[in-house]
Amino acid sequence: MCLAIPGKVIEITEENGLPMGRIDYSGTVNTACLAYVPEVKIGQYVIVHAGFALSIIDEEEARKTLDLMGEMFPGDLGAGEEK
Amino acid sequence: MKYLDEFRDLLRARRLLDDIKETTSRPCVIMEVCGGQTHAIVKNGIDRLLPDKIELVHGPGCPVCVTPLELIDKALAIASRPGVIFTSFGDMLRVPGSKKDLFTVKSEGGDVRMVYSPLDALRIARENPAKQVVFFGVGFETTAPLTAMAVWQAHQQQIDNFSMLVAHVLVPPAITALLNSPENRIQAFLAAGHVCTVMGWEEYIPIAEKYRVPIVVTGFEPIDILEGILMAVRQLEDGRAEVENQYARVVKREGNRPAQELIARVFQVTGRKWRGIGEFPQSGLVLRPEFEAHDAEKIFEIGQMRVEESPECISGLILQGLKKPHECGQFGSRCTPQNPLGATMVSSEGACAAYYAYHRHRTDHVEN
Numbered sequence A: 001m002c003l004a005i006p007g008k009v010i011e012i013t014e015e016n017g018l019p020m021g022r023i024d025y026s027g028t029v030n031t032a033c034l035a036y037v038p039e040v041k042i043g044q045y046v047i048v049h050a051g052f053a054l055s056i057i058d059e060e061e062a063r064k065t066l067d068l069m070g071e072m073f074p075g076d077l078g079a080g081e082e083k
Numbered sequence B: 001m002k003y004l005d006e007f008r009d010l011l012r013a014r015r016l017l018d019d020i021k022e023t024t025s026r027p028c029v030i031m032e033v034c035g036g037q038t039h040a041i042v043k044n045g046i047d048r049l050l051p052d053k054i055e056l057v058h059g060p061g062c063p064v065c066v067t068p069l070e071l072i073d074k075a076l077a078i079a080s081r082p083g084v085i086f087t088s089f090g091d092m093l094r095v096p097g098s099k100k101d102l103f104t105v106k107s108e109g110g111d112v113r114m115v116y117s118p119l120d121a122l123r124i125a126r127e128n129p130a131k132q133v134v135f136f137g138v139g140f141e142t143t144a145p146l147t148a149m150a151v152w153q154a155h156q157q158q159i160d161n162f163s164m165l166v167a168h169v170l171v172p173p174a175i176t177a178l179l180n181s182p183e184n185r186i187q188a189f190l191a192a193g194h195v196c197t198v199m200g201w202e203e204y205i206p207i208a209e210k211y212r213v214p215i216v217v218t219g220f221e222p223i224d225i226l227e228g229i230l231m232a233v234r235q236l237e238d239g240r241a242e243v244e245n246q247y248a249r250v251v252k253r254e255g256n257r258p259a260q261e262l263i264a265r266v267f268q269v270t271g272r273k274w275r276g277i278g279e280f281p282q283s284g285l286v287l288r289p290e291f292e293a294h295d296a297e298k299i300f301e302i303g304q305m306r307v308e309e310s311p312e313c314i315s316g317l318i319l320q321g322l323k324k325p326h327e328c329g330q331f332g333s334r335c336t337p338q339n340p341l342g343a344t345m346v347s348s349e350g351a352c353a354a355y356y357a358y359h360r361h362r363t364d365h366v367e368n
């Protein structure tokens, strides 16, 4: 029920007075409400739950979790992908 | 997929497992609160890969499973009325009420529609001004900002034919109630990452202190769950009882302030029954009186209902971490996902459904 998945904001629009975004989930594109992440910018990744973005993913923190295992995995998180 | 695949990496998982094995010197019981985590744990066999000393128990974090029977029966009654379009997330449609489920109401001619987001329900209301459109507002703090927004929009834009049957539940009061229980065995919690995305984790600090229990805010991918377990075990081994955040790429200490503000504006806290478990004080949300015009319970005047729970179902014990699904006499025989006796067998996040899907009824233990 609390399922929420990461996707990339590729366009910001408005609908019925609410900020909306087109979100790309590795090829599948869908709309989500951006009212709870007002500072979001195109190209950032957000966590989406039932049609609402609830958080902007912190790239630095994501890298830290993966590096915690004592090894560097350079490029794993986006270096090979354009922003 | 970026931010998913790298958190499912086998090599990293192995390393975390080795770390957990090295760190664990004595038996401990850890509860993962969220049904999404239960599902990931059983699917990936994490519970079987852990050292025998660590027991994972599955928590009450499945809103579909804990929505009280009274509210399911109310939903069924409202959905059966002529002139009503009843909208819901898909996972509620097969949850058994006293006599039937929402799918049965639909097959009997009720206009029951599955939606992806509460905003879709609002759109249906805009498009069908002659009908009463009701949304079944089920979920934890994660989902509350979504339903709050739908009600707020309906209120602002005077969409008078939109209402909500609110069944929201709150996680920290449930954790507190479990800790207060004399039967409690839980020594550490993995807190549900997406609930904390909205609420932050400051609410957990007094709980960790008072009950001397480590609480680790944890994500949903295998790497997240393993790291959450490692952090909890380290705390137990060191004799610490703190709130730590494993899921920092998504969860901030203060959570999502705009979401919290709208929740507080639209809803107020109330006592709520959790299906199979009982009533927890301050553990649910209802609409504030200003939004009465959008409150399905007020509009439809259902009144008191006599409800009947299936007597064989032990889902309440499972949701409190006191029993495992395969210990239920009905599991896999009379109760299956096709023919569920309890909500924990319906929801894909229910512990019974997860055990069934990944064949935990066939073999109980695999050597590490």
Ligand code: SF4
Residues within 6 Å of the ligand: B312, B313, B314, B315, B318, B325, B328, B329, B330, B331, B332, B335, B336, B340, B341, B342, B343, B344, B345, B352
């Ligand atoms: S197996 Fe079925 S009857 Fe038994 S506890 Fe789970 S849902 Fe209830």
